[in-house]
Amino acid sequence: MxxxxxxxxxxxxxxxxxxxxxxxxxxxxxxxxxxxxxxxxxxxxxxxxxxxxxxxxxxxxxxxxxxxxxxxxxxxxxxxxxxxxxxxxxxxxxxxxxxxxxxxxxxxxxxxxxxxxxxxxxxxxxxxxxxxxxxxxxxxxxxxxxxxxxxxxxxxxxxxxxxxxxxxxxxxxxxxxxxxxxxxxxxxxxxxxxxxxxxxxxxxxxxxxxxxxxxxxxxxxxxxxxxxxxxxxxxxxxxxxxxxxxxxxxxxxxxxxxxxxxxxxxxxxxxxxxxxxxxxxxxxxxxxxxxxxxxxxxxxxxxxxxxDAAPLTISTPNELQDVYAPLPLNNSVQVINHSRSFSNDVPEGNELRMLDAIKQGLQQSLQKHDKLVIMGQDIAEYGGAFKITEGFVQEFGKQRIRNTPICESAIVGAALGLSLKGYKSVMEMQFADFVTVGFNQIINNLAKIYYRWGQNADVVVRMPTGGGVGAGPFHSQSNEAWFVHTPGLKVVYPSTPLDAKGLLIAAINDPNPVLFFEHKALYRSVSGPVPDSYYEIEIGKARHVREGDELSIITYGSGVLWAEDYAAAHPEIAIDILDLRTLLPLDYDAIAAAVKRTGRVIVLHEDTLTGGIGGEIVAWIAENCFTYLDAPVMRCASLDTPIPFNIELEKNFMAQGRLEETVNKIMRY
Incomplete structure (x- = not known):
């Protein structure tokens, strides 16, 4: 040598x-x-x-x-x-x-x-x-x-x-x-x-x-x-x-x-x-x-x-507390308490589509945070598959609006690396289906890093999700339940433009990893008032959409629209609707209140039945709210098959087509 x-x-x-x-x-x-x-x-x-x-x-x-x-x-x-x-x-x-x-x-x-x-x-x-x-x-x-x-x-x-x-x-x-x-x-x-x-x-x-x-x-x-x-x-x-x-x-x-x-x-x-x-x-x-x-x-x-180390002291509260990094103490951003849509607390604002509300939330966050980077396939000059980031390159430059190679795992990992240096990042998963090739980075790196050694992961992964647009098995599946099972992640799923903007801003301000689901079919089909201001909707708080005393429908995403349409078509049933908005952590207080209001509960979601989040909610209600029930809690979900391409087959797949049957069944008790 x-x-x-x-x-x-x-x-x-x-x-x-x-x-x-x-x-x-x-x-x-x-x-x-x-x-x-x-x-x-x-x-x-x-x-x-x-x-x-x-x-x-x-x-x-x-x-x-x-x-x-x-x-x-x-x-x-x-x-x-x-x-x-x-x-x-x-x-x-x-x-x-x-x-x-x-x-x-x-x-x-x-x-x-x-x-x-x-x-x-x-x-x-x-x-x-x-x-x-x-x-x-x-x-x-x-x-x-x-x-x-x-x-x-x-x-x-x-x-x-x-x-x-x-x-x-x-x-x-x-x-x-x-x-x-x-x-x-x-x-x-x-x-x-x-x-x-x-x-x-x-x-x-x-x-x-x-x-x-x-x-x-x-x-x-x-x-x-x-x-x-x-x-x-x-x-x-x-x-x-x-x-x-x-x-x-x-x-x-x-x-x-x-x-x-x-x-x-x-x-x-x-x-x-x-x-x-x-x-x-x-x-x-x-x-x-x-x-x-x-x-x-x-x-x-x-x-x-x-x-000479002290004996291990086991504290369950400490273990649970250390799953998430604490939220910033001096966050001066406006928080809108939009928890009861049927009351007078709906803020005023311009009528925006959900797509535009998400775009505005990203834009204002980029203006607010100099150390915020947006990454994803085709998001720069092209503006993304759904044109949400169109024009961002001209305003913020290619250093912060970064086209990526087709490599989901590396970009999620790079987002975590940015976090080590105090940067925030939003990574667009072009379709939520593609997250499978970045799954390990999310489940084993982002989710666990704070619990393991105190390093936070200041990362938001945007997840265009859901069916209803005839896109077939690889561009339409609902996969939110995969992540709800993983401690350390937060899972957000808005159904209105107002919530989409406020929850996205809250997700970016949160020092923890957030999976932010955006239903593709709602991008251009749903509109509503959205304030121009920079505001948050609190993560972990459900929204009471409609008040009723005969039947509670607990749902999120497209399920909220299905429930509202069904309730409007059936005024003879006093239907109560709860929009979860956040799937991890769940708002158990709001769920319990919904059970108590009616005694009859349907959990509705577009995801397939087996292993969907509905099963977890039903189990929790059975364990904690059994005495308030007048009928078994029922799930209304999509078929346990991959989501098909043909529009008629897709309609047959969707939970929406089984909602009336489920309502009739529970109301007979």
Whole structure:
């Protein structure tokens, strides 16, 4: 192994050694404690320390790093205290995730380290978002994302690199090629000669580096960082190394040929660098032993603090409270309490279609928040599939109104990356159906990040949804129930222009991730008064649409229009209508009040019957309002089939066609 000291002083070279040795000594101790049952799981980075340490040292301390579970050297080089790291590994409440996360699946804003999820590839897109924030703010900073060679097989890898290249983002993608993805060798992972060859396909530069040579890694990262800043472009680095232990300790290493361990033991990054320092006279043997003794003393002192942690205190209220980031305390925006439509609290305003109300809400939010970015396919000059963002490029510029490649997962991830840097973002899912290819980022990254390590996700995903326009199975399905099941998300679904504007503004102001459903058939068919002012409708509050004492219809979206039309056609029944507006969190007080008003309840929604939100509402009413019921709570939903294309088949599919039958059935009780 050839070390090039360049113009580094003896003191700097010694500093490299101490940084390199520290995670190795920690890990050797952790492996002992693992066998003793003091920690529950460990992903070993022995033999790979030079990559994590060298890369972290090459960056500024306030540049975000997205590490993996084998990058202890990132955490130690960022000077995260061992005693707190140890509490984290024990699952202690005083760790970085309050006992809610394992090993290295956590982050720290203070240290600019982003917590990973086990899916590996998605974190690359977060680096895109951070780098985009740097670009928008004219900061001379980069973002660094780690991946293993196994992760390069994921679609998220392709999407993140493509977005970084297309948007000219200062991102460094660092691939630790250690030969195996769990037990799968590289020969079964890819067919290119080297992973760095993939960089050419994205139009970016790349380089291969000896990942066991601390000076080579550091020097390469320094040079690459300067390139990214100067050229405002991404860069790809493949660091060649080896995994000396199993994927995690329980998996073992029997699948690895023995001779490879013998070969790579000779390439140990610490042994070789130590020999080099001794040969060069930078250190003497006595100094090496003293460094090790000092680090061992520090290690034991830190562990004694870690072992002295207070016992875990379980608080259900605290657990529930930490699902969502708190709302801003000093929010001076006007809040319209539009909760009873049949009373005199309906605000005055210009008559707008729902489409125009959403457009106005976005426009005013962009004017209000300088750090708000809108992203989506065809949303810039074209104005979006439904023309909601038409004209925005001329008013706000292409930096903030960003066309995206067709890569939903990467754009949701980039939106979360923007949030790390204090930006807000609205991502338009061209059709709600397309969310499936961004599902992981929403469910496992956006929804859980605040609960896991206190980082909020200031992201709104707009979801044009629903049928009635003959668009078929891939452009019409109602999928809101998928997200209602996921703690950490908020799910909003307005049925009027007034609510659409106010709820959208509230969603953008909310520091939590919001799935904002917009029914396509209502865009141009529904109009109503909308104030010109910048206002909010409170998320989590239902709207009492119509007062009655014989039958309550609890619904949302297109179901509100169906219920109103049915009530108008049947004045002989005193129908009470409740528009939920927000599906997560639900307004249980309003639901209970609706039950008490009539004693008969239908839950109506366009979504299919099985697994729809109606089942959850019916169950809650049965558990909490049973004594007020005069009949079983009934659901009226669409058929349990994909939504068909033919208009007549679609009408047969829709719940609207079964509403009268359901009303007649419940009224017979």
């Amino acid at each position: 050839n070390f090039d000291r360049k113009d580094y002083t003896d003191q700097q070279l010694t500093g490299f050694y101490e940084r390199l040795l520290w995670p190795r000594m920690i890990e050797e101790k952790m492996l002992v404690l693992l066998r003793q049952g003091k920690i529950s799981k460990w992903f070993s980075g022995i033999g790979q320390e030079a990559i994590a340490v060298g890369a972290s040292m090459a960056l500024d301390s306030d540049e975000w790093i997205m590490p993996l579970h084998r990058n202890l050297g990132v955490f130690t080089t960022r000077d995260m205290p061992l005693h707190k790291l140890f509490k984290q590994w024990q699952g202690n409440q005083d760790g970085y995730s309050k006992g809610r996360e394992r090993s290295f699946h956590f982050g720290s804003r203070e240290h600019h380290v982003c917590g990973m999820i086990s899916h590996l590839g998605p974190q690359l897109a977060l680096a895109d978002g951070v780098a985009l924030a740097h670009k928008l703010s004219n900061e001379k900073k980069v973002a660094l994302a780690f991946s293993g060679e196994g992760g390069t097989s994921e679609g998220d890898f392709h999407e993140a690199l493509n977005v970084a290249a297309v948007w000219d983002l200062p991102v460094i993608f660092l691939i630790e090629n250690n030969g195996y993805g769990l037990s799968t060798p590289t020969s079964e992972q890819y067919r290119c000669v080297s992973l760095v060859d993939k960089a050419k396909g994205y139009g970016m530069e790349g380089v291969t580096v000896d990942g066991n040579n601390i000076l080579a890694v550091y020097d390469t990262l320094k040079g690459v960082r300067e390139y990214c800043l100067k050229n405002q472009k991404p860069y790809f680095i493949e660091a060649i190394t080896f995994r000396m232990r199993g994927h995690e300790e329980a998996s073992g290493t029997k699948y690895v040929p023995t001779h490879l361990f013998e070969l790579w033991k000779q390439k140990d990054p610490i042994d070789n660098y130590e020999k080099y320092l001794l040969q060069q006279g930078v250190l003497q043997s006595a100094q090496v032993e003293q460094i090790k003794a000092d680090l061992k003393e520090k290690l034991e002192a830190e562990l004694s603090i870690g072992f």
